[in-house]
Amino acid sequence: MSDVIVIGAGPAGLAGAIACAEFGLKVTVLDEFFRPGGRLLGQLYEEPSGNWWNGIKEAERLQQKTKDLAIDVRCGVSVFNLEKDELLWNVHTNAGSMKASYVLVATGSAEYPIPVPGWTLPGVMSIGAAQVMTNVHRVQVGKKGIIIGANILAFAILTELQLAGIQVDRIVLPEKSPISQEAGEPEEVLKSLLSAAHLAPSLLLRFGSVFMKNGLLRKIALNFYPKGGMKISGTPLQLRKAAMEIVGKKQVEGVRVVDITPNGATVPGSDKIYEADFVCIAGGLYPLTEITAVAGCPFQFVPELGGHIPVHSEWMETPLQGLFVAGNITGIEGGKIAMAQGTVAGLAIVKRSGKEAGSIDRLLQKSVDYVRDVRQHAPIQFNPGVDEGRQTMKELWVSKYGKEGKVIS
Amino acid sequence: MNDKDLLVCRCEEISDEEIREAIRQGARTITGIKRRTRAGMGLCQGRTCQRLVARILAEETGMKPEDIDPGTDRPPVKPVSFGVLGGVAND
Amino acid sequence: MTRSADVVIIGGGAIGTAVTYYLAKRNLKVIMVEKGDIAQGTSSKCDGNVLIHDKLPGYDASLAKLSQDMFPGLTKEIDYDMHWTRKGSLLLIESQQEMEVAKEFCRKQQEQGLPVRIMDQYEVHEDEPKLAKDIIGGLETQCDGSLDPMALAYGLTHGAQKLGAEILTYTSVTGIGLNSDGSVGKVITDKGEILTKNVVNAAGIWAPEIGAMVNLKIPIKPRQGQILVAERTFPVARRKVVEFGYLMAKFEGDNYQRSVPPEMVEYGIAFVFEPTHANNFLIGSSRRFVGMDITCHNGVLKALAQRAVRFFPVMKDINVIRSYAGLRPYTPDHMPIVSDSEVPGFYVAAGHEGDGIGLSLITGKLMTQIICGEQTEITIDPLRLSRFADENVSA
Numbered sequence: 001m002s003d004v005i006v007i008g009a010g011p012a013g014l015a016g017a018i019a020c021a022e023f024g025l026k027v028t029v030l031d032e033f034f035r036p037g038g039r040l041l042g043q044l045y046e047e048p049s050g051n052w053w054n055g056i057k058e059a060e061r062l063q064q065k066t067k068d069l070a071i072d073v074r075c076g077v078s079v080f081n082l083e084k085d086e087l088l089w090n091v092h093t094n095a096g097s098m099k100a101s102y103v104l105v106a107t108g109s110a111e112y113p114i115p116v117p118g119w120t121l122p123g124v125m126s127i128g129a130a131q132v133m134t135n136v137h138r139v140q141v142g143k144k145g146i147i148i149g150a151n152i153l154a155f156a157i158l159t160e161l162q163l164a165g166i167q168v169d170r171i172v173l174p175e176k177s178p179i180s181q182e183a184g185e186p187e188e189v190l191k192s193l194l195s196a197a198h199l200a201p202s203l204l205l206r207f208g209s210v211f212m213k214n215g216l217l218r219k220i221a222l223n224f225y226p227k228g229g230m231k232i233s234g235t236p237l238q239l240r241k242a243a244m245e246i247v248g249k250k251q252v253e254g255v256r257v258v259d260i261t262p263n264g265a266t267v268p269g270s271d272k273i274y275e276a277d278f279v280c281i282a283g284g285l286y287p288l289t290e291i292t293a294v295a296g297c298p299f300q301f302v303p304e305l306g307g308h309i310p311v312h313s314e315w316m317e318t319p320l321q322g323l324f325v326a327g328n329i330t331g332i333e334g335g336k337i338a339m340a341q342g343t344v345a346g347l348a349i350v351k352r353s354g355k356e357a358g359s360i361d362r363l364l365q366k367s368v369d370y371v372r373d374v375r376q377h378a379p380i381q382f383n384p385g386v387d388e389g390r391q392t393m394k395e396l397w398v399s400k401y402g403k404e405g406k407v408i409s
Numbered sequence: 410m411n412d413k414d415l416l417v418c419r420c421e422e423i424s425d426e427e428i429r430e431a432i433r434q435g436a437r438t439i440t441g442i443k444r445r446t447r448a449g450m451g452l453c454q455g456r457t458c459q460r461l462v463a464r465i466l467a468e469e470t471g472m473k474p475e476d477i478d479p480g481t482d483r484p485p486v487k488p489v490s491f492g493v494l495g496g497v498a499n500d
Numbered sequence: 501m502t503r504s505a506d507v508v509i510i511g512g513g514a515i516g517t518a519v520t521y522y523l524a525k526r527n528l529k530v531i532m533v534e535k536g537d538i539a540q541g542t543s544s545k546c547d548g549n550v551l552i553h554d555k556l557p558g559y560d561a562s563l564a565k566l567s568q569d570m571f572p573g574l575t576k577e578i579d580y581d582m583h584w585t586r587k588g589s590l591l592l593i594e595s596q597q598e599m600e601v602a603k604e605f606c607r608k609q610q611e612q613g614l615p616v617r618i619m620d621q622y623e624v625h626e627d628e629p630k631l632a633k634d635i636i637g638g639l640e641t642q643c644d645g646s647l648d649p650m651a652l653a654y655g656l657t658h659g660a661q662k663l664g665a666e667i668l669t670y671t672s673v674t675g676i677g678l679n680s681d682g683s684v685g686k687v688i689t690d691k692g693e694i695l696t697k698n699v700v701n702a703a704g705i706w707a708p709e710i711g712a713m714v715n716l717k718i719p720i721k722p723r724q725g726q727i728l729v730a731e732r733t734f735p736v737a738r739r740k741v742v743e744f745g746y747l748m749a750k751f752e753g754d755n756y757q758r759s760v761p762p763e764m765v766e767y768g769i770a771f772v773f774e775p776t777h778a779n780n781f782l783i784g785s786s787r788r789f790v791g792m793d794i795t796c797h798n799g800v801l802k803a804l805a806q807r808a809v810r811f812f813p814v815m816k817d818i819n820v821i822r823s824y825a826g827l828r829p830y831t832p833d834h835m836p837i838v839s840d841s842e843v844p845g846f847y848v849a850a851g852h853e854g855d856g857i858g859l860s861l862i863t864g865k866l867m868t869q870i871i872c873g874e875q876t877e878i879t880i881d882p883l884r885l886s887r888f889a890d891e892n893v894s895a
Contacts (some may be wrong), residue, residue, distance in 0.1 A: 032487070079493075080485030081798050092484075092798055094493050113461045115425075177467035179417075179425075179461050286460060293482035296795070299462055303477040307460070310478050421778070434654065435669055441537045444544050444650045446779060452731055454822055474689030484796055485821050488731060491783075492816035 002028040002072070004349055005100040006090050007079050007291060010038020012327025012342035013106035016060040018344025019367075020102075021069035023355050028100070029071060032078035032094060035136075036063050038108055039328075040160045040161065040335050042131040053379075055335060056135070062339075065252040082295040089295075089322055102349045105292050106342060107305070109328035114149055114174045114183055117245040119281060123252030127282040131157045134164045142278030146255045147171040148243045149282030150189050152382055157231065157282075159344030162233055169276055171258055172241040176264030183283070185264040186222050186239040192384070222262040242266065245389075252279050279294040285332045285382065295323060298398055304389030306382075310383045313397045315367050317346035324349060331376065331389055340371040354391065414463040417465070420451020428462055430470045439463060439480045452488065455480065503666070504695040505531040506664050507871060508523070509702055509708055510536070510673050510689045512536075513543035514649060516702035517656035521578075524663035525743035531694055532657075532665060533687065535672040542704050542856065545701060545794065545826025547698035547727060547774045547782050548649045550858040551740070553616070553641035554590045554747055557608035558678045560835075565614065567862035568877060570647060576862060580655035582647045583777035589644035589740035590619075590628065591747065592771075593637040594809060598744050598856055601752070602639045615642040628737050630814045641708065644740055646774060649857045656864075673694030676713045676846070684845030695839075698871055704829045705792075707837075707850035716844045719888050720851045724790045726800045727763045728783040729822040736781060736812055737773055743811065744768030764807060767800045771807045771844050783808045783820075785854070787828075828853045832888070838866050839885040846886050 002168035004020045006013045017027045031038070034392070036059060043055025066073050074095070081092040088099040111126045123193065124135075127147065133139045144167045149155050161168055176184030183189065213270065222239065229236030238257075243257040259270035285306060292310040293299070297318045299308045309330060312318050316326045327338035327343040344367045351360045375386070383389070423446045430439045432447035437453075439462050443450055448462055449455030455462075463477045485494065492498035509520045512534030520532040534540070550568050555561040575584040592600050602618060609616045617640050624638040625631055668691065675688040676699060687694045701710045701718070712717035745758040747770075758764070768787030775781045775799045780887055786800045801823050809816050831837065831851040836859060839848050852859050862877070867877045881887075 010799075078489075078490045079800075083798055090468045090798065094489055095489075110456060115415055115417055115455060115461060120416055120419055181464065211416050249438070290482040290486035292485055294484050303474065381443045426732035434658075435538065435667075437670065438538065441540075444539065450729075450778070450822075452819075452821055455606060484798065484801065485820055485823070489819050490817050490819050491728075491730075491805045491809050494728075494820055495802055495807075495809050497806055497809050498816065 001369070002026045002098070003353060004028070004102040004104060005089070005098060005108060005234070006104045007082075008071060008106035008327070008393050009033075009036035009075070010040060010106060010108050010327060011040050011058070011062070012037070012108070013058075014066060014328050015342030016104045016106060016324070016346040016349075017071050018062065018065050018069060019343045020349050021071050022271060023350040025350065025353060025355060026096065027071045029066065029073045030077040030079055030091070031073070031075050031284065034351055036066075036073055036075060036076050042128070042135045042157070043335060050368065054226055057106060058335070060298060067102060082291050084196075084295070084320070084322070090347045095135045100164055102324065102353065104326060104342075104345050105310075105329060106325070106327045106345075107288040107329050108338075109332055110288045112283040112286050113281050114180045116148055116174055116243050116281065118248065118356050119246055121248050121252050122247055122250070123248065123277060123279065124246055124279045127154050127280040130278075131160060134161055134166065139162075141166065142276075144169050144276050145278040145280060146243070146274060146276040147280045148174050148255070149183055149239060150239065151192065151282055151284060152279070153285060154282035155193070157280075158232060158235060162235070164350065168235045169274060171172065171232070171235060171237045172243050172255070173239065173260070174262070175242045175244055175258075175266065176260070184242060186260065187219065188260050194324070196365070199405040200390065219262060220283075243273065246277065246279050247273060252277055255279060262353045285328065287329045287332065289329055292318065292323070292325060292329070296320060297323065297386065300393065302331070302389045302392050304383050305393070306387035311396060311400070312393065313401065314344070314394055315348040316341060317348055319401060322352070326333040330393075333386060334378050334382070336374050337378060340367065340374045343367045344371060354362060417461050418446075418448035418451065420453050421447040421449075423448040425465065427445070428465050428471055432466060437466075437470065438473075438478050439466065440478070442466065443480070449480070501692045502695065503531060503692065504609060505529045505666070507694065507698040508533060508696045509700045510687070511702035511704060511706070511850075512538045512653065512657070512667070512669060512840040513704055514539070514653050514656075514701065514860040515704065515852065515863055516700075517653045517660065517858040519702055519867045520665050520667075520847050521656040521663070522864035522868040523661040523871065524660040524665040526808050526872060529547040529843060530660070530665045531696075532660070532667050533671050533673055533689055533694070534667070534669045537669055537833070538657050539650045541706075542826050542828060543653050544650050544855065545727075545782060545824050546649055546725070546828070546854070547772070548646040548776075549591055549740070549854070549855055550645045551641070552614060552640070553591055553644055553742070556751065557605070557612055559612060561609060561612055561621070563849055563878060564858055565643075567859050568643060568645065570865070571647070573646070575655075578655045578659035580651065580658045581650040582655045582663075584645060584647040585686065585777070586643065586645035587739040588640060588642045589742065590624070590737075591639040591641075591744040593604070593744050594635060595641065596636070597756075598703050598748055598784050599637055601636070604743055606639055613849050616640065628741070630812055632811055632813055633788070635811070639744060645651055647857070648777060652860065653856060656750075673710060673713075678714065678843070682844065684843065696806060698845045698847065698848055700867060700871075702849045702851055705827045706855070707763055707829065707848065709755075709853070711848070714846050716841055716843060716846065717888075718828045718837065718848060718850070718885065720837075721789065722792055723830040723853065724793065724825050724827055725784060725787045725797050726786045726804065726825045728801065728804050728824060729824070730781045730783065731781045731819040731821050732778065733818050735775065736818070737775065741771075741773040741811070743776075743807075762809065763799065763803045764808060767803050769800075769803045770806050771811050773812070786886045792827065794825045794827060796825050809834055829856070835882055836863065837885050838870075838880055838883040839862050840870055841885050856858070
C-alpha cells in the first residue's frame with residue numbers, strides 16, 4: 001500500500017509526488033492519459049526573457065525524477081470515485097480500488113466552450129483538443145482553420161499550431177451574447193490580452209501595452225483597429241469581427257463572420273463567409289473538481305480562480321483530513337505555478353505524516369513563498385484578479401479553520 | 410439559424426430556448442433545469458454545458474453567479490463499465 | 501401577504517402534485533406549498549415504476565391496478581409529455597423453487613383478473629435474448645408501465661395551474677395554526693400565512709416533521725435507495741425487468757434465502773432494470789436505513805453493478821455515467837398512509853416508499869374523495885393513519 005495517492009500526473013501532481021518521495025513516502029500517481037505530463041504536454045512558447053518554455057521537455061524531466069525516486073506512475077487509470085472509511089482514503093479506479101492515508105488531487109482543468117450555431121459539425125473542436133492532437137498525437141487537425149475566441153489560451157496554442165505548420169486563417173470573436181459575455185466584447189478582450197502582450201508580438205500589442213491599460217486609449221485603438229486585423233506571427237487577430245455561424249453540410253466548410261462595433265454590436269449587412277476546414281473554439285478553462293466534490297469537500301465560489309473551488313489552505317490542505325489539492329483545481333494559472341503548488345502540497349503531506357520533524361516547517365514556508373514568487377513573474381496571467389482570488393481563499397480558510405499548521409479533523 | 414435553435418447541451422441536444430422555457434416553468438437551479446430538459450444528463454454529465462446553463466439562468470432570473478448552485482457531482486465522475494464497477498470485468 | 505384556500509397541500513412531489521391536481525379538478529381553491537422546487541425530493545431520485553407485478557394479490561394489487569389504469573387517461577388530459585409507456589414487466593426466475601412460488605403467485609393474480617402469465621425458459625430467452633442463459637423462466641405482467649417521474653410531477657403541476665391551483669415553490673411551512681376547537685385554521689409559511697380549514701400533509705420523508713406541528717406521530721422513516729444510470733445504448737431489454745428472488749425473500753420471510761453474496765442481503769440489493777425514454781436505462785435497487793444521507797456508497801454501487809451483470813452479462817461493457825440516491829418514505833407495514841386524522845382538517849398522503857409514482861394518481865383521487873366527504877373508490881381502511889395507533893412508534 002502507498003502512503004500517498006496522487007490523482008493527476010500533470011505539473012502539480014508530479015511535483016507533489018516528487019516532494020513526498022524525496023522524504024521517503026511511498027507514492028502512487030494515477031493519470032487517465034496514456035503518458036504523464038498533463039497540460040505540460042501541449043506547452044511550447046517563448047517567454048518574455050526570450051527563453052522557450054517546452055512543456056514536453058519539462059514533463060520528461062519530471063518523469064525521470066519519478067523514476068529515480070521509484071514513484072509508481074500508472075497511466076491509463078481513471079479515478080471514478082473517492083471516499084473515506086474510518087482511517088483511509090479509498091480511491092476507486094478502472095483498474096481496481098486502492099487505499100492510502102493521503103490523497104493529492106491534481107486533476108487540473110477542463111475547457112468550456114462558447115456555443116456558436118453550427119458548433120456540433122464535425123471539424124469543430126476545442127482549442128485544447130487541437131493542441132493535444134497537434135503536439136501529442138501529431139495528427140494534422142486540418143489544412144486551414146479559424147479560431148473563434150481571442151484569449152490567452154488561444155494565443156498560446158495558436159503559436160503551437162503554427163509551429164506544426166498548420167495554417168490558421170484568422171482569429172475572430174464569438175458573437176456577443178449572454179452566453180459568450182465578455183468574450184464577445186472587443187474592449188474586454190483587448191483588456192484581457194494585454195496581460196500577455198508578449199504572446200501577441202504585434203507592434204500595437206507588444207509596445208502599446210503600457211498605454212493600452214488606459215481605457216480611453218483602448219477605445220481609440222479599437223475605433224482605429226485595422227479591418228484586416230493585427231497579425232500575430234502571420235495570423236490576423238480580428239477583434240472587430242464576430243462569428244455568427246459555422247457553416248457546412250456534413251462538416252465544417254467555413255464561418256459566417258460579421259463586422260462588430262467596439263462594444264460588440266453587429267453591423268448589419270456586413271456578413272461574409274470565410275472558408276475553413278476546421279474551427280477551434282476557445283472558451284476558457286475551469287477547475288476540474290468533481291473528485292473532491294464526491295469526496296465531500298466544501299467549495300467556495302471564487303470567480304478570479306475560475307469558479308467553484310475546493311476550500312483549501314496555503315498548504316494546499318482541504319478540510320477533509322488527508323486530502324490535499326494542487327494546480328489548476330485550485331484556480332486557473334500556468335504550469336510553473338502548478339508545479340510550485342504541487343511541491344507545497346507534497347511537503348505538507350510530509351509534515352502531516354510526521355516523517356520529517358526538523359526542517360519541514362521551514363521548507364514548507366519557503367515553498368509557499370516560492371508560489372507567490374512564481375506568480376509574480378508568471379508570463380501568462382489567465383485572470384488578472386488571481387491575487388485577490390488567492391487572498392479570498394486564504395482569508396476564508398483562516399476564518400473557518402484557523403491558521404496553517406493547526407491539526408484539523 | 411437563430412438563437413432558439415442554438416444547442417447548448419450537445420449530449421442531449423437541448424437548445425438555448427428549451428433551457429429558457431424550463432426557467433419560465435419555475436426552474437431556479439442548474440439541477441432544476443436538468444430535470445426539466447435533460448440538459449447535463451448525458452454522457453459528459455454537464456461538463457460541457459453546465460457553465461453555459463448557469464449563464465442563461467443568471468440572465469433570465471437576474472441571479473448572481475455566486476448564488477447559482479453548481480449542482481451535485483456524484484460518482485462515477487468518469488464513465489465506468491458495469492463490469493469494472495461490479496468487479497466482474499474479467500470473469 | 502395573507503392568502504386563503506379551501507385546501508393547502510404541503511409537498512410538491514409526485515403525491516403532493518397529484519393531490520393538488522385532483523382537488524383542483526373539483527373547482528376547489530387549492531394552494532400547494534413546496535419548500536424547494538417541484539419534484540426536488542424523492543420524486544427526482546427514484547425510477548418511474550407504475551407496477552402491479554410486485555404487489556401481493558388482494559388489496560395491494562387492486563389499489564395498484566386502479567392507479568395504473570388512471571395513467572393513460574391522465575397523460576392525455578394534461579398537455580405535458582410524461583413519457584408514459586406500457587410495455588409490461590418481467591420477473592426473472594432463477595430456480596425451480598422460485599418457479600413453484602411464481603406459478604402460485606401468477607394463479608392468484610390471474611384469479612383477480614390481472615394480465616399475468618408464466619413464460620418458460622424457451623420463451624423468456626426468445627423474448628429477451630440478452631438474458632443470462634441460466635434463467636429458467638419469467639413472470640410477465642403485460643399491463644405494467646413507466647414514465648418519467650419528474651415529468652409526472654411537472655405535468656400534474658402544469659395541469660393543476662391551468663385549473664387555477666396556486667403553486668408556491670421555495671416556500672417553507674413553519675407551523676400550522678389550529679382553531680380553539682382543535683381544527684385546522686391556517687398554514688404558516690416563511691412567506692406569509694394561508695387561512696384554510698384543510699391541510700394535506702404530502703411531505704413524504706418530511707411528513708413526520710409536518711405531523712409534529714399538530715402533535716401527530718407519523719411513523720415514516722427515510723430508507724435510502726441507490727440507482728445507477730447507464731449511458732445511451734442499444735436496447736438491452738424491451739421492458740422493465742426485475743429479479744423474482746428478491747420478491748420471494750420479501751414475501752416468504754425466513755422460509756426463503758436467495759443464494760447471493762452477503763453484501764446483496766446487507767444492502768437489500770434487488771436487480772431492477774428500467775429502460776428510459778432517452779434510450780438509456782436505470783439499474784436499481786438497494787434498501788438501507790442511513791438517516792437523511794443521500795450520498796452514494798461505493799460498496800452499494802458495486803453490488804448493484806455486479807447484480808446487473810449477473811442477469812444481463814452484456815452490460816459488462818456498458819458504461820455507468822452517474823449514480824444517485826433517494827430517500828423513500830418507509831412505513832412499518834409497507835402500506836402508504838392516505839387518511840384523515842384525529843386533528844379535524846388535517847390529512848396525510850405519504851409513506852409510499854417505492855410505490856409513490858405508481859400510486860400517485862389513486863392517492864390524489866382518494867384524498868379528494870376523503871376531503872369532499874364522498875364514498876372512496878376502494879376502502880381506505882388499510883391506509884388509515886389510525887392503524888398505527890397501538891404501535892409504539894418513533895416518529
